[in-house]
Amino acid sequence: MSLYSSILRPLAFQLDPEKAHELGMTAISKGLICSPEIRDSRLSQTLFGVMFENPLGLAAGFDKNAIAVDHWHRLGFGSVEVGTITRYPQPGNPKPRLFRIPEEKALINRMGFNNDGCEAAAQRLSHSNPKTVIGINLGKSKVTELKDAPADYEASFRALLPYGAYFVINVSSPNTPGLRSLQEKGPLIDIIQAIQSVDSTKPLFVKIAPDLEFEAVDEVLQVAHDTKLTGLIATNTTIARDMLKYDPEETGGLSGFPVQKKANEILKHVSSHSSPELTVIGVGGIASGDDLWNKFTLGAHLCQAYTGFIYGGPMFTYTVLSQFVSRMDREGVKSISEIRQK
Numbered sequence: 001m002s003l004y005s006s007i008l009r010p011l012a013f014q015l016d017p018e019k020a021h022e023l024g025m026t027a028i029s030k031g032l033i034c035s036p037e038i039r040d041s042r043l044s045q046t047l048f049g050v051m052f053e054n055p056l057g058l059a060a061g062f063d064k065n066a067i068a069v070d071h072w073h074r075l076g077f078g079s080v081e082v083g084t085i086t087r088y089p090q091p092g093n094p095k096p097r098l099f100r101i102p103e104e105k106a107l108i109n110r111m112g113f114n115n116d117g118c119e120a121a122a123q124r125l126s127h128s129n130p131k132t133v134i135g136i137n138l139g140k141s142k143v144t145e146l147k148d149a150p151a152d153y154e155a156s157f158r159a160l161l162p163y164g165a166y167f168v169i170n171v172s173s174p175n176t177p178g179l180r181s182l183q184e185k186g187p188l189i190d191i192i193q194a195i196q197s198v199d200s201t202k203p204l205f206v207k208i209a210p211d212l213e214f215e216a217v218d219e220v221l222q223v224a225h226d227t228k229l230t231g232l233i234a235t236n237t238t239i240a241r242d243m244l245k246y247d248p249e250e251t252g253g254l255s256g257f258p259v260q261k262k263a264n265e266i267l268k269h270v271s272s273h274s275s276p277e278l279t280v281i282g283v284g285g286i287a288s289g290d291d292l293w294n295k296f297t298l299g300a301h302l303c304q305a306y307t308g309f310i311y312g313g314p315m316f317t318y319t320v321l322s323q324f325v326s327r328m329d330r331e332g333v334k335s336i337s338e339i340r341q342k
């Protein structure tokens, strides 16, 4: 048992989840928390022109305001996706809006894109010096009508353009009314084209929900192909509850172990129905080296985690990546792409 799971996590879990998150973020942003690093050349990959030292990134929603970008490498993440950032600052939904379900190793959140807005994030990023890959996840401001979404995403993209190695159009959060309808072909093309009209060379991803039917995923894949998107991120949180032993009755997006199965089904569908040029980032329910391994066998190029980090603590990437490297040794695998072909 680690110090985190025996002492720190029980203490942190005494606190309100959002308070604990704020405290953790403050400590991380001051460089007070770090973990041992796993260095292994088999973990590094260059994808869409970007070098990733390892394939495990921190998923969007943790560092919403890009306050700790200079410190995430200390926690062993190969990349960090900041945001979701919206064009305008907004407070998000009323509290409480983040809930733990420890017996399911899960979280439910209905944060609603609380963030300082794109200008503040750009200001902060302009003074930062990150040592890990930074992706920037963009969302629609609550005050912006759905029909005006393209201009909203475009403005955020313009403000943040110099600071992201890649960008993500988030149209899959369940906590902004109507947002997920932007996953439909017409609205999605309009948003992508608005962003590409500013810069069509910047790597661009769309993050999708685990609750989409396969036909809807196929439509997104068609759009991705037609607009020459860099890739897809599968998946966001789920609104489903059927996999839980009991229904906690809180609305919002469910993450962690219970979303793993759905996220993996979508990941597999995406990677088996897309052209080889599309980069696929697998997210949802990663808590161990085997979970990470499975995402690659299903076709992921890169992976991200959020909830596993809450439950695993500062040793999370160390634990997951060392288990992963041991399995590479056991199976005699020399690269991540070899796992994808298994």
Ligand SMILES: Cc1cc2nc3c(=O)[nH]c(=O)nc-3n(C[C@H](O)[C@H](O)[C@H](O)COP(=O)(O)O)c2cc1C
Pocket (backbone or CB within 6 Å): 059, 060, 061, 062, 064, 083, 084, 098, 107, 109, 111, 113, 137, 170, 173, 207, 235, 236, 237, 254, 255, 256, 257, 259, 283, 284, 285, 286, 304, 305, 306, 307, 308
């Ligand atoms: C508290 C919380 C806030 C999140 N906020 C965002 C967000 O702002 N934007 C986003 O694209 N995803 C957000 N997510 C979703 C995660 O990035 C990830 O897609 C999802 O949680 C599944 O991964 P996991 O099972 O490893 O947590 C959030 C998740 C949690 C738990």
